[in-house]
């Protein structure tokens with residue numbers, strides 16, 4: 001995926017006046033800090049350079065993750081067309097940009113809440129010339145949680161929870177969901193990010209919301225208690241600045257993320273065959289192997305063979321994170337036979 005051209009241009013312009021070595025030093029510090037997630041007594045983003053460095057090296061990836069989560073929910077819930085968005089801990093607005101991309105047809109009002117004025121100021125600057133009117137007119141408000149979260153059709157909490165103590169994480173999810181029609185919580189796709197998502201999922205299901213994505217059910221996650229964890233990936237093309245700051249030669253990066261989207265809107269009961277693909281499908285000669293999370297709350301290893309014609313061709317095109325509706329036609333090996341640890 002490529003960043004929207006208006007966001008890419010705004011990021012390039014907003015970082016152009018900061019010496020590269022200052023951005024690099026800040027990126028090194030932020031990478032070290034985020035590698036050891038934990039409660040932050042003070043804001044991690046310490047000022048204008050940190051806000052710009054975060055936007056340059058992380059915002060494309062978190063944008064891609066939120067976009068993936070929201071697109072999956074939109075595909076499942078036909079009535080999901082939010083007119084208002086509140087982005088909790090939104091920083092420079094990655095989730096707001098993602099929501100504007102997925103819900104451009106409906107989204108009118110955006111409010112971004114964060115404790116760091118420099119991140120909000122950068123977000124305002126990035127959005128100044130955005131193609132989407134909702135971004136250009138967004139409100140950027142300084143708030144330090146715990147605090148009340150305004151009601152909205154959609155509330156996003158993207159890559160925020162790890163900076164809070166566990167009790168405060170639950171309280172923030174509860175406060176964010178209180179006035180939300182739909183809420184999306186996104187975290188890094190690590191085992192501990194997945195655990196935070198599972199805790200958020202418990203809070204949301206306990207509040208009576210239904211899971212819109214990724215799970216095709218609201219029962220307990222079948223991966224809990226195994227060595228595996230539910231996560232997905234979004235491939236983002238890197239800009240030259242992004243490449244320089246991350247010190248890599250690759251033209252892209254794969255952002256692993258875990259997420260939950262829960263809603264008060266009606267969620268259609270998935271057909272018995274509608275599952276979520278939990279890993280890159282493995283393609284062997286004449287055979288596609290998929291790990292699926294199924295509507296009955298189990299995980300299954302599924303084989304689709306070339307003899308299955310259209311189903312096989314669909315399986316070859318299917319990707320990690322997609323819904324899979326061809327399962328009833330497949331030759332299934334034993335369901336829930338114990339998922340293997342992630343190879344990613």
Ligand SMILES: C[S@@+](CC[C@H](N)C(=O)[O-])C[C@H]1O[C@@H](n2cnc3c(N)ncnc32)[C@H](O)[C@@H]1O
Nearest residue numbers: 062089090091094114115143144145158159163
């Ligand atoms: C890792 S950044 C994520 C930014 C953005 N949501 C994204 O997905 O790229 C975490 C953000 O949460 C904000 N944050 C963390 N704890 C907060 C608190 N107690 N009150 C307000 N904002 C907070 C930080 O200031 C920071 O901007």
